[in-house]
Amino acid sequence: xNNKVSRRATGVLQLFAxxxxxxxxxxxxxxxxxxxxxxxxxxxYGVIHDFGTAEEYADLFTADGEIGxxxxxxxxxxxxxxxxxxxxxxPPGADGKVSSIMRHIISNRIVKLTGKDTAEGSCxxxxxxxxxKDGPLVMSLSRYVDRYARTKDGWRIAHxxxxxxxxxxxxxxxxxxxx
Numbered sequence: 001x002n003n004k005v006s007r008r009a010t011g012v013l014q015l016f017a018x019x020x021x022x023x024x025x026x027x028x029x030x031x032x033x034x035x036x037x038x039x040x041x042x043x044x045y046g047v048i049h050d051f052g053t054a055e056e057y058a059d060l061f062t063a064d065g066e067i068g069x070x071x072x073x074x075x076x077x078x079x080x081x082x083x084x085x086x087x088x089x090x091p092p093g094a095d096g097k098v099s100s101i102m103r104h105i106i107s108n109r110i111v112k113l114t115g116k117d118t119a120e121g122s123c124x125x126x127x128x129x130x131x132x133k134d135g136p137l138v139m140s141l142s143r144y145v146d147r148y149a150r151t152k153d154g155w156r157i158a159h160x161x162x163x164x165x166x167x168x169x170x171x172x173x174x175x176x177x178x179x
Contacts, residue, residue, distance in 0.1 A: 031113060034113060034150075034155070035113065035119075038121060038148050038155050039109045039111060039121075041148070041156070042123050042146075043106050043109075046103075046105065046125065049081070049104055050099075050102055051099065054077075054078045054079075054081035054085065057081035058077040059156075060156060060157055061077055062151060062158045065077060065157055067159075067160045068160070068162065087175060088101050088129075088175065089101070090132065101129055102127060103127070103128045104126075105126040106123050107124050118158075119148040120148065121146050122143055122144060123143070124141065124142070124143055125143070125144055126140070127141075127142065129175060131174075137168065139167060140164055140166065141167070142163060142167075143163045144161070144162060145161040145163060146159065146160050146161075147159040
């Protein structure tokens with residue numbers, strides 16, 4: 001009888017250990033998925049900024065999302081995107097399509113989950129300008145320092161600080177930065 005009880009106890013312990021492993025794997029999987037979705041959001045920011053609409057740009061942020069201390073809320077984000085599109089649009093090509101002369105290259109992404117629905121992270125961004133006259137020029141190397149929030153529509157940028165680490169002031173002035 002002791003042997004029977006011992007086997008049952010072992011079976012119960014094995015079942016308990018297996019459920020703990022499954023729970024742990026699900027938690028790790030969920031955490032990895034959240035980190036991946038946020039990194040994808042970081043990349044999407046560069047693509048949308050360069051090729052998307054002002055509304056798509058604002059959709060990357062929470063409803064009260066902000067950049068630094070100057071831009072807060074959806075309407076301000078839309079206005080920022082429209083201003084950038086006006087400043088950085090290339091003349092229409094032979095096909096009549098307009099594209100941006102600016103490209104954002106995102107790299108070295110780091111994400112830390114800080115809660116069930118919150119995270120923080122940073123990445124580097126190289127901003128390249130191609131004015132079709134001088135060819136591609138590196139305008140700046142910056143770092144985005146972000147806070148993220150999970151919304152009903154997925155992960156969004158709640159707050160972004162842009163830290164310029166180096167930049168070409170001549171190019172910046174030529175394209176309206178520093179005004």
